[in-house]
Amino acid sequence: MRDRTLLRVEALELHYQTRRGAVHAVDGVSFDLCQGEALVVLGESGCGKSSLAKALMRLLPRNVHHTAGRVTLDGVDVTALPDERFRREVRWSRMALVMQASMNALNPVVRVGEQVAEPLRVLRGWPRRKALARAAEVFELVGVSTDFLARYPFELSGGMRQRAVLAMALVAEPALVILDEPTSALDVLTQASIMNALKRVKRELGTSFILITHDVATSSELGDRVALMYAGQFVEVADAARFFTAPAHPYSQMLMASVPRLHQRARPVAIPGEPPSLADPPGGCRYAERCPYRFARCAQDPPSFSLGERHRARCWLHADDNPSGGGA
Amino acid sequence: MTSSPGHQADDDQAPLIAARDLHTWFELRQWGFRRVGAVRAVDGVDFALARGEAVAFVGESGCGKSSLARTLLGLHRPTRGEVRFAGRSLGDLEGRALKAYRAEVGYVQQDPYGALPPFLDVRRILAEPLIVHGVRDRAERERRIRAALEEVRLSPAEAFLGQFPHMLSGGQQQRVVIARALILAPRLLIADEPVSMLDASVRVEILELLRRIQRGRGLTLAFITHDLSTVRHYAERIFVMYAGRVVESAPVDDLLDHPQHPYTQALLAAIADPDAANATRLREVPAGEPPSLLHPPAACRFHPRCPHFMAGLCDVEDPPDFDPRRDHRSACWLHR
Numbered sequence: 001m002r003d004r005t006l007l008r009v010e011a012l013e014l015h016y017q018t019r020r021g022a023v024h025a026v027d028g029v030s031f032d033l034c035q036g037e038a039l040v041v042l043g044e045s046g047c048g049k050s051s052l053a054k055a056l057m058r059l060l061p062r063n064v065h066h067t068a069g070r071v072t073l074d075g076v077d078v079t080a081l082p083d084e085r086f087r088r089e090v091r092w093s094r095m096a097l098v099m100q101a102s103m104n105a106l107n108p109v110v111r112v113g114e115q116v117a118e119p120l121r122v123l124r125g126w127p128r129r130k131a132l133a134r135a136a137e138v139f140e141l142v143g144v145s146t147d148f149l150a151r152y153p154f155e156l157s158g159g160m161r162q163r164a165v166l167a168m169a170l171v172a173e174p175a176l177v178i179l180d181e182p183t184s185a186l187d188v189l190t191q192a193s194i195m196n197a198l199k200r201v202k203r204e205l206g207t208s209f210i211l212i213t214h215d216v217a218t219s220s221e222l223g224d225r226v227a228l229m230y231a232g233q234f235v236e237v238a239d240a241a242r243f244f245t246a247p248a249h250p251y252s253q254m255l256m257a258s259v260p261r262l263h264q265r266a267r268p269v270a271i272p273g274e275p276p277s278l279a280d281p282p283g284g285c286r287y288a289e290r291c292p293y294r295f296a297r298c299a300q301d302p303p304s305f306s307l308g309e310r311h312r313a314r315c316w317l318h319a320d321d322n323p324s325g326g327g328a
Numbered sequence: 329m330t331s332s333p334g335h336q337a338d339d340d341q342a343p344l345i346a347a348r349d350l351h352t353w354f355e356l357r358q359w360g361f362r363r364v365g366a367v368r369a370v371d372g373v374d375f376a377l378a379r380g381e382a383v384a385f386v387g388e389s390g391c392g393k394s395s396l397a398r399t400l401l402g403l404h405r406p407t408r409g410e411v412r413f414a415g416r417s418l419g420d421l422e423g424r425a426l427k428a429y430r431a432e433v434g435y436v437q438q439d440p441y442g443a444l445p446p447f448l449d450v451r452r453i454l455a456e457p458l459i460v461h462g463v464r465d466r467a468e469r470e471r472r473i474r475a476a477l478e479e480v481r482l483s484p485a486e487a488f489l490g491q492f493p494h495m496l497s498g499g500q501q502q503r504v505v506i507a508r509a510l511i512l513a514p515r516l517l518i519a520d521e522p523v524s525m526l527d528a529s530v531r532v533e534i535l536e537l538l539r540r541i542q543r544g545r546g547l548t549l550a551f552i553t554h555d556l557s558t559v560r561h562y563a564e565r566i567f568v569m570y571a572g573r574v575v576e577s578a579p580v581d582d583l584l585d586h587p588q589h590p591y592t593q594a595l596l597a598a599i600a601d602p603d604a605a606n607a608t609r610l611r612e613v614p615a616g617e618p619p620s621l622l623h624p625p626a627a628c629r630f631h632p633r634c635p636h637f638m639a640g641l642c643d644v645e646d647p648p649d650f651d652p653r654r655d656h657r658s659a660c661w662l663h664r
Contacts, residue, residue, distance in 0.1 A: 038607070044527040045498075157617050187388035188554065192598035193613040200610075214527060217557070217600040222607055240604035258529050261601040262557040262584065270533035274497050 006175055006208050007033040012069035014048075014055040022065045023278045025051035027232035029069075030304075035175070038202060038209040040223030040240070042216065042255075044275060048232040049212045050100065053178050056210075057097045058086055074175065092119050096169035100181040103161035106153040112161075113139075113149030116168045123172060138167040141204070142197045159190035163197065170201060178210045183218060195221040216259045220244055225310070228252050231276050231286040234304070236313040248313040251287045285316070293317055342415035343376035344548045345400065345516055349409035350374070352392075352399045356622070367621045369395035371572030372409075379515070382542050382549040384559040384580075386595075387569035390618055393552045396569070397520050400550070401435055402426065413516070431461050434509030436519035436538075440501035444493040450477070450504055451489040457512050476507040480537060499530035503537070510541065517542065520552045535562045557599055560584060568592045571619050571629035578656035588658035590614075591630045628661070636662055 014026040025048040033039050043049040054060060056071060058078075071079050078090050099105070106115055116138065117131035126134075136146045142163045153161055162182065169177050179198075183191040199222065201207055211222050219226060226243040228236045228251065236249040247253050251271075260268045273290040276282050282289065288298040297316040305318040352370035357363055369392040377383055387393045398404050400411055402418055411418040413429060421429050437443035444453055454473040463469050477485040480503040493501055502522065509517060519538060523531040539562045542549040551563055559566055559580060566583045568576040568591065576589040587593045594614045600606045614633040619625050625632050631642040641661050650663035 044529060159617060187618070188556075188595055189388065189598050189613050190617070192600075192611045196610045196613065199607070216528060216602045220602040220604060220606040221600055223604075224607065240607060244602050244604050255529060256602065258532050259602060260532065260535075260558045260560065262560070262596065262599050263601055265560070267561050268532045270531075270536065271529035274499070 004035045005032050006035040006037075006074060008070075008072040009033075009056070010070045010072075012052070012055055012071065014051050014060070014067050015065040016051075016061070017063045017065035018279065020279045024048075024232045024281055025278055026055055027278075027281070029229075029232075029234050031227060031234065031237055033176070033208055033210065035208055036202070036206040037224045038211060038222045040219040040226045041210060041212045041229055042214070042219045042226055043212075043229035044214055046275060046278065047229045048278065049214075049229050050180055052229070053097060053099075053180050053210070053212055056178060057091060057095065058083070059097070088123070092169075092174065093123050093172045094174050095176045095178070096172070096174040097178045098165055098169045098180065098182055101185055102165045103158060103185075106161060106164065108153055111150050111152060112156065112164050116149075116164060116171055119168065119172050135167065135171055138171050139164075141201060142167050142170070143193065143200075157190075159186055159194065162186060162190075162194060166194070166197070170205070170207070173205070174207070176208045176210065178212070180212045181214070182211070184213070184215065191218070198222055216255065228255070231281055232278055233286060233314060234312075235287065235315070237304075238307075238311045238313075242311060248307055248311070248318060249287075249315050250291045250293050250317070252313075254290075285314075287315075340414075342412065344379045344381075344414060345550075346376035346412045347373050347396075347400070347409065348412070350396075350399065350406050350411065351408040352395050352404050353407040354395075365622050366407075368392075368572050368624060369621055370399060370406075371621075371624070373569075373572075373574050375567060375574065375577070377516075377548050377550065379548055380542075380546040381565065382539065382551065382563045383565040383567060384551045384553055384563035385567045385569055385574075386553055386556055386559060388554055388595075388618055390621065391569040392572040392621070393554075393569050394520055397435075397518050397550070397552050400516075400518060401433055402429060427461070431457075431512040432514050432516060434512070434514040434517040436502075436505055436509050436517065436522045438521040439525050440498060440505045441493060441525075443505050444501060446493055448492070449489065450482075450491050450493075450496075453493075453504060454508055454511055457508060461512055472511060476511045479510065479541065480504070480507045482507070497530075498526050499534060502526060502530075502534050506534075506537065506541070510545075513545075514547070516548045516550065518550045518552070521554065522551070523558065524554070531558065538562065556584070556595060557601070568595070571624050572621055573629060573659070575630065575660070576656075576658045578653070582653060582656055586653060586656070588652045588656060588663065589630075589660050590634050590636050590662070592658075594633075628659070 010030050012026055012029045016023040016025055041049050070077060113132055113135050117135040120126040120131040136149055139146050144160055144163045183194050213219050223240045226238060226240050227234045230251055236252045247256060254271045257269045258271055271290060276286055284299040285302050288294045302314050302316045304312045304314045306312055307318055350370055350373045353366040353368050355366050385393045399406055451473060454476055455469050458469045474485040477488055482488045482503050523534050563580055566580055567574045570591050576592045587596050597612055616633045626643055627645050628642045628647050631637050647659045647661045649657045649659050652658055652663040
């Protein structure tokens with residue numbers, strides 16, 4: 001089941017219009033996701049990772065300047081679908097999104113169970129009782145007592161509300177769930193137990209995940225593969241085992257070295273400099289300014305080089321590994 | 329260093345800052361007058377920090393660590409117990425002496441953008457504390473502002489003096505906050521989650537900066553955080569807080585390598601170092617959630633979630649501090 005490609009993203013672009021010009025939030029992102037697989041999109045704030053989620057879900061704000069690229073879900077080009085069909089057939093039922101801090105976006109005057117059951121009633125036209133029964137099942141799956149179905153959001157702790165939101169995303173059994181920083185506002189122990197719940201869902205339902213996070217440790221809790229994003233682009237995509245032990249891109253290596261670790265006495269090393277502005281991204285490699293390995297070729301935009309099966313890095317250092325180069 | 333009335337009764341032998349039986353409760357009132365209970369944010373905390381020592385207070389949200397910080401800053405009056413700074417009780421300070429105390433303590437807030445007034449430029453932000461504390465000479469102010477910027481590595485200072493907060497990156501904003509905290513030459517620096525709003529690659533820089541300044545100036549640094557993985561290199565001693573109390577304290581390496589209290593053990597077990605194997609491993613997490621500080625559990629606050637709970641003891645009698653290892657305290661009946 002693992003080998004079937006569920007999602008294919010090709011040269012996705014999303015630019016916003018601002019007073020200072022176009023902001024290249026997502027700038028040529030391509031990747032594949034297999035069924036039952038979890039891809040982590042790791043990146044620092046402002047790298048475009050949340051915009052990527054919005055572009056995939058077609059939840060675009062009004063100031064979009066330009067979008068391009070193709071998203072194929074289960075063989076269907078969803079970028080070509082009219083909005084209304086996308087809303088009815090794809091969003092939430094095939095592909096769901098848990099937005100950042102969405103636990104605080106629950107309706108305060110509606111019981112939690114009703115809110116979790118709502119997608120089934122709206123999208124599938126299920127009767128209330130049947131939808132609530134299904135909501136109860138999903139509650140148990142994500143580790144919330146079904147007693148909470150009849151409670152209001154203010155009666156739930158942050159961790160429980162986050163689980164309720166997760167249940168809401170899962171209730172229509174989508175093939176793909178996109179999680180945007182699902183635990184970053186929560187405490188350490190709560191985070192760990194929510195990640196446990198996600199692992200269970202992944203194992204039991206075979207759901208595919210795209211987990212968006214800035215936290216390297218969190219990324220290793222769910223990811224089969226890791227995509228590191230920098231200034232609107234994927235700079236490296238690799239299997240988690242490879243990424244955490246032997247990353248190929250200089251940014252990946254430096255990011256891993258900057259993470260303080262609990263069980264390691266080596267001192268973390270900060271990355272000097274700041275990411276470039278997405279309003280005016282530099283020509284050539286976007287990381288070049290902070291990169292200790294910079295050389296003449298970095299003035300040109302590096303394509304994404306293949307370094308083996310399902311491992312790509314966007315860096316000229318790897319040009320020799322693959323003389324034929326690769327597509328962007 | 330500023331000389332001020334606050335220094336007069338200095339006791340050089342005393343710890344720089346010490347808390348004894350410290351309680352900070354927030355009363356809840358119905359209709360504005362009827363007492364209906366109290367949130368016990370800090371509920372019996374004792375410690376003493378030496379001059380030049382860097383410590384970390386670690387705990388989850390709602391454990392009282394920020395209330396503790398604000399009590400140490402003199403922003404909350406303790407409900408019971410006291411804070412002594414250089415041998416003098418904070419409760420005795422009033423007027424000029426209290427103002428002088430505020431110059432002795434620098435505060436670094438969690439959210440740098442929220443901590444900086446958006447309509448003031450960096451020069452004015454840094455001048456403010458100097459003006460309030462009576463540095464009249466404009467040239468002297470300018471000299472100290474530039475020195476502070478250089479110290480937090482915002483150099484050349486000219487490039488930053490005219491900038492407004494929104495023109496700076498998160499890391500630069502936090503450096504301005506640190507410069508402001510240092511400009512009156514305090515002896516104690518309290519940093520409340522100084523890096524939790526910043527990106528991974530910037531965090532280490534800010535932590536290194538704080539530690540370098542603390543060492544260079546011989547400051548006492550109290551660093552408050554929820555993230556145990558960041559403390560090893562930036563503090564010498566750790567205090568672990570749970571539900572308003574310190575449950576364990578020890579030198580950093582001893583605490584991280586040999587945690588004694590079941591809560592600390594659970595906390596450490598829940599933290600992942602990046603490793604691909606994490607994805608297939610369920611973590612052991614104690615059931616339940618941190619208790620309400622309005623109605624905390626009797627006796628040991630952790631007993632309802634504790635895997636080693638002993639009925640008739642843990643839920644009846646408060647555990648005192650035991651010393652299961654040298655210089656290592658843990659408030660748990662297991663060490664009896």
